[in-house]
Structure formats: structure tokens, C-alpha cells
Amino acid sequence: MPRFDQARPFLTLGIVLLAWLVLPAAVKRVARLSFYEFQAPTDVAASYARDLQEFWSQKTRTKNEVIEAARDLARLNASYELRLQDDARLRAEIARLEELLRLPSYGEFRAEPARVVRRDFSAWWQRLVVRKGSNHGLRVGSPVIHGGGLVGRVAEVHAHTAVVELISDPAVRLAAVFDGDDRPVSFQGGSNPPLRPAEALLEYVPLDVFATPASPRRLVTSGLGGVYPPGLYVGEVRSLEASTDGLFKTGRAVLDPRLGRLTEVTVLVPVDPAP
């Protein structure tokens, strides 16, 4: 009897595991989601606490520091205002040309800024959790950007949070183009160990595209894949090698180092999603 008593916890664990295995898939899915939703407030609360902590740390700054920061910000705002005007002019020109050439215009997106709650980087996946979810209209597959270009796409949406797969994640693949070229190349996140600059793999690069460390090439989204709008900065390519089959080149793209320390991103939610 004493021996059985000692084995009871293991037996219970075994029974629970067995029960979990034979449970219907739908029940498992609900259980997993419920667990996530229960756990989410902890992450969100921690994120708010970090914000508060940051707020109080900012409060320790002197008036002079604040005045200088406000002045810098005002200058930045002025330059952005100028860029916005340029942007509006260019948009109008693009719309005019599209109308002239009867080209289909790309779908519109609504920008939804979101704070980063948690970063989850490992050799296996590269993800962010953001503090907005289905209650803000986020959808799976929505592109996510930041000031430096493309961040990734929304992989999971929960009520108040969403998981974003970074473009450095091996599970993310997109059709990119070199700036000034319209031929799509395959871009896929690489196996990026932590604490190293993120890189991605490039395949199917046409043979007449060249990139060297001295003259790197910018890589942007093609807009052809139907997920990401065109022209978003993806990374920089510093070398390309011809593959032995002589058809294409392959290479690696160096991604924006800010991807690893993002605190705020913008989710592009399609206004009129494709049916």
C-alpha cells in the first residue's frame, strides 16, 4: 500500500495526460485559448506597469531636458509635416497615373498603433505580443510596420492582445523586390540566434542583380503577394552568390536592428479586405 501511495501522483499525472490526449480537438483548442486569455491580463498588467515605470523615470528629468526634448520634437514634427505634404502630393500623382493607365489601386489600410507587451525571441521563432487584439479590429495576416519599415504580420489574434511574427521568423516568407526592380524574389526569415543581428534568406534573385558591401541594395515589399502593401523597407542586401544551377542568385538580407527592441508598432488593418 505505501508503494502505491508513493506512485499516486505519477499515476494521476499519467491519467491527466491520457485524458488530454483523448480529448476532442475542439475542447483542447478552447482550453488553450482560455488559458491564453486568462494569462493575457498578467502580461498586459506588466506592460502597463512598465509604462508607469517609464513615466516615473521620465519625471526625474530636469526642466531643461524636457525643454530640449520638446524643441527636438517640434523640429521633428516640422520635418514630418513637410514629408506629409510631399507624401500627399505623391499620392495624388500616383492616383492620377493609376487612373490614366487604368491600373488597379492597392487596397487601403487603417493604421492601428499598438504597444509591444512582450518579445519572444529564440532560435525557433521571433515574435512580439502587442497590446491590441480583436477588440481593435486586428485580423490574422495584417501587416505590421514601424518607423524603419516592415515588422511582420499578425499570426494570432486574441481579445486584447495579438501575436506578431517578425520577418526574421523562419515561418515568415514574402515576395520582396529590390528597390528599382520589379521582379519578385523570395524572402524568408532565417534561423536567428538571440543577441545577433537578425538576417533573412533570399532566394530566386535574378542573375543580373548585384549587391556588395560597398554598394548594398535595399529590399522592399513587392505588393504582389496580396498581404503586404508595396514599398515597405524590409532589409539591406550586401552580398549575393550565384547558385550552381545558374538560374538565380541567393543571399542574405540584414534586417533593421531595431526589430529586437521595438516598443511600439503599427498594425495595418485592411479597410476593405478581399472577400
Add this chain to the structure above:
Amino acid sequence: MAYAPRTSAPDRPGSMVESHRGYDPRLWLFYGLLALMLAVLAGGLAYQQLGRAEQHRERETVQSQRRVVVPGPRGNLFDREGRLLVGNRPRFAVTLNLDELRTEFRREYLRVRRNYRETGDKDLPTAGQLERLARVSVVQGHLQTVNRILGGRERVDAQALERHYRQARILPFVLLEDIAPEAYARLLEQLPVNSPLQVYTASTRFYPHGRLAAHTLGYTASDDDLAVDENLPGADLTTFKMRGSVGRQGLEAALDARLQGQAGGAIYRVDPAGYRLQPALEKRRPVQGGDVVTSLDLDLQRAAEAQMAENGLAGAAVALDVTTGEVLVLASHPDYDLNSFTPRLTEATAAEINARGAWLNRATQGLYPPGSTFKLVTALAGLRSGHILPDSEVECTGSYQVGGRVFVCNNHRDRGVITLPQAIEKSCNTFFYHFGLQTGIEAIAAEARLHGLDQPTGLDLPHEARHMLIPDPAWKQSRRGDRWFPGDTANVSIGQGDLALTPLQMACLVASLARGETLTRPTLLHRDPPVAQAQPPDGLPPAARAAVFAGMEAVTNTGTGRILQTPRFRVPGLRLAGKTGTAQKATAQGTLNFAWFVGFVPVVNPRIAVAVIVEGDTPGEDVAGGRYAAPVAGAIFKAWADKNLPPPEAD
């Protein structure tokens, strides 16, 4: 508990000890047999494990491993300036890895079977039929994913799927072939990375200039029996080969061994059902075939073909580098778009090419009577034999009587006293009737043979014509059982009769004449540094050659080829030499004219030699060499001069 020793009961018969003792000999026999059997078993096991281990390993390998061979892309073809003539383009296809669908197939099979049972239908399909239904259903489900992304309505070809499943399930099953780059981009972005659906990339031939030099460059066809390098591992394994390509015509065929890529491949372990287990045990990437720099000049070829297309008539043009014999232009019209051969030629396109008579490479396979261009050979034969001197004269009265037959001169014109250069310039038949008869057919035929006109040139293209004809009395006797008449000699003297030569041969003749040699061995391969032709000299006195050249130059200035001095073709400062010809051929529809032009530039230190033929297509139509063929040569000369001569301002 006290120990109580056991005591035997003497009064009990057959105690255990006694019993064992009684069976001892038989037991030993049994033990022996058992030991022997065990020894045999152990020995057999040891023999199998140690002695035949290698054989078992090989059998296990052969049974459980499969090799997939992938063709290497073909090498590229460039023109002499390194411009791409033939390359490869990626060909994207959507494929489905069946080995990743085992569970889905099983689940679908059970679902389909359950559905049938629930309907209560007693006429249930067999297990095999249910499996096929399940496979089609699963594959169609994945194709629906592709349809949703691309907005298509594709259906699975059930027969193709079944054939693939039975014969090559280790290979990915192709759902959609040759998809557009936009579709490729959509799939790339929207298909999960680990999906059994993948975008497969293969290479296919790409001809950036479409129809240009179609007959020369040639085309490829798919090849199911891909040649595999002996060094590729897994030679003893069951091998599945992806479809490759093999050169069928033109340089693609002639240089196939050089252009053919080196096949790559992978060895996979398979389960008992033949499904592939990832990852590959061994992998080797295919290697592209060797590149070839051809002697063709893209600009000259383009100029020649544009002018031929303007004529709208069938024909051919050849241009050679006089010094090296490298072929700069080899054009044949009508032609076909080489891109229509990739990925494969449709029956409708093949029929259309056939109807236009475009398969024939007229430059190397077309046999034509050379017409008045052959007068150059007659002149050379006469000069060599001494029957013609540089200052020889004949009075042309517009006709010439040979035996009982009157031969007319060109346009029946009465030209008066005429010299060799003038005879070439005006293409006077009377002069060549007269001196052709004096020289004799044997000497004329020998001169033609000396210049290799009775043999293929040996150009590095397949299917060059071999039945060219230089008629002589022996040929006529053997072929027609008839004797040779002086009228036959008169006919041959002006390039009519049974003479049959290719435009390439005529280009070689002119290049040899320009260089002062007897032969030209043309090549389509560019050599750097250039290798000059070193053929036997023609042995003509300089004065004789000068007379011929003077006549040829006059042709392009004031003679039958004077169209070359019109503003469209004239190059200031460039002296041209040429000879026109118009041959007749009797056909079922009537007599057709063939327009010729042969020539070279510059007259001093010649660099490029040209031969052009244009076929008339209407009986009685005056398709003359000066009007139809000379402009094609003029376009080539002009394109050459634009590239190779300094502009007039530079002087």
C-alpha cells in the same frame, strides 16, 4: 523450525536418482543434438551477420532508398560581343508533396468509406477505388487552396494523379505549371512555409530575341531519359528522373554535349509504401552546362532579317568574316518564334510552321541553281586555264549560237565589244557562253570542286545539305544515261542547268575569292584571339584577280547591283564588290525566279563576305538579284560599316 533430513524410501521402487541414472545416455544424445542445433543456429547467425553483412546492407539500401535526379540547366549562348542569344528562364510550378499527405489520405479514405456505408448502398466501391477517390479528394482540397489564392478554378486530373501515385510518388505532383511571376509572388506570401504545397522552380529555355536566328540557334525538346553522371551517388538505387531537355536543332543540337547541364539529385529513405522520408540522406545540386560564345553578330543578323522580312519572300542570308571564316549572319526566312518551343510546341503551332515551309534552314539546307553568281567560277576557271585573260573581249550581239540552238544574252541586249570586268558588271551571258565553251565543262567543274562546291562546308550545324551538284559529262552519263552537249556547258557557264548549291557554299566561295584562297571552313564558334583561315592559295595571278574584283566593284556602282549606291544602303568611302544572279527553276506552277547576290567589303583588304538568296513565289514575276537580294546584303554591309568603320566626320 528443525531441519529434518530427507531420507529415501528403500521400499519405494524407482526413486528420482535411479530414474535419471537410467536415462543418462539418451539425455546426452539429446544435449548433443541440442548443442549441435544451437551451434548451427549461432554459426548461421554469425555467418549472416559477419560474412554477408555487406550484401544485406546493400539489399536494405536498395529496398529502402530511392534516388531522385534533377536536370542541370543548360548553358547559355552568346553572340560574338557577349550579348545573350539563348538563356534560361525560371519556370514556376505549384507542386504537392504526396509523402506529407499520408495521414490525410487515410482519414479521407475512412470518411469516404463511412459515407458510402451510411447511404446503405450495397454496391460499395472496392478498397482500391475508395483509396483513389480519397486521394483525388485530398489533392483537390489542396488545389482549392491554390485556387482561392490565385482566383482560379483548376481541377485535379485524376488519371495523371493516379499515374503519378503509382509510378513516381516520391516526386512532387505538379498541380499547376508555368505560373506567372505575380501568381508565384502571391503563393510565396500566402502559402505557409511548411505546407505540402510548394512553388517548384525549374529552368526552361529562353530566347530573348524570339525569331532571330531561329534556324541557327535551334531549339530543345523534353527528354525523359536524362543522362546521369556516373559520379552521382546511388547508381544502384531505383532512380526517378525529372524531365530534362535535349537539343533538337541548330546549335542547341550541335553543341548539346557542351550545353547540357550536370544533373543533380538526392537520395531519400522511403517507407514500405514508397513514401519519401525527409530529410534527404544525400543531396547534390545540379550544375549549369557550359556557356558558348557564338560567332554570330546580333546587329548584323538583325539587319539581315529585318530586310528579308521587308521583302516578305522566302530566302536566306549568310555573312562570313573573310579572315577567320566565322559566321556573322546565318538567316533563313520564313522562320518561327523559338519561344513557342518552350515548354513544349503545340500541334497547332507545328502545323502552322509546316504550312509556311519554315522548318527548312534555307541557308544550309536549301539547294538552288546559283544563276549568274556562278559566272565568277566560270571566270576563275577560264583565267586559271588561260582561256580568259584579264583583257579578253567578246562582241555581244544579244544572242549566242551553240550548235543548232540560240542562247540569248541577259535582257537580249546588244552590248557590243565587252571585256571581263564589263561582262561581270553587266552580267553578260554571251561573254560566259563564249569563254565557258572554250574553257570546257571539265575545267569549270574542277574549279567548282577546287572551291569545295561539291562538298558540305562542315559548318557546326546538323543536317547541312549533302546533295549539292556540280554537273559534268560523267555525272550526266551515269545519272541520265545521256551524253554531254555543248549547250549543257553553256548553261553551266552562266549558273543554270542542274547546278545546285547552298547559300552557305556561295558565301564560302566569295570569302575564299576575297582572301585569295581556294576554300573557307566556316564556323559558328567565336575564337578569341581570332584564328585566321589557312587554306591553299588559289594561285591566280594578281592581274586576273584584279580584273574579277574590278568587275565585281562595278556591279555595285553602275551594274546590276547599283541599288547599293542608293542613300539607304550607301556607306560613304566604302568600296563594295558583288555579283547578282537570277536563276530559274521549273516547278509545277511554272518557272520561278531565284534572286542572288554575293559580295564582299571592302574591296581592298576584304573583311566580310555575304551571300543572299530570295525565292520568288509567283511564276513569271521578275524577282531579280539586284532588286531583291542586293538590298539584304546592303543592309548587312551597312550594319557592319556602322560598327566597324569610323564615322565620316572622324576623317
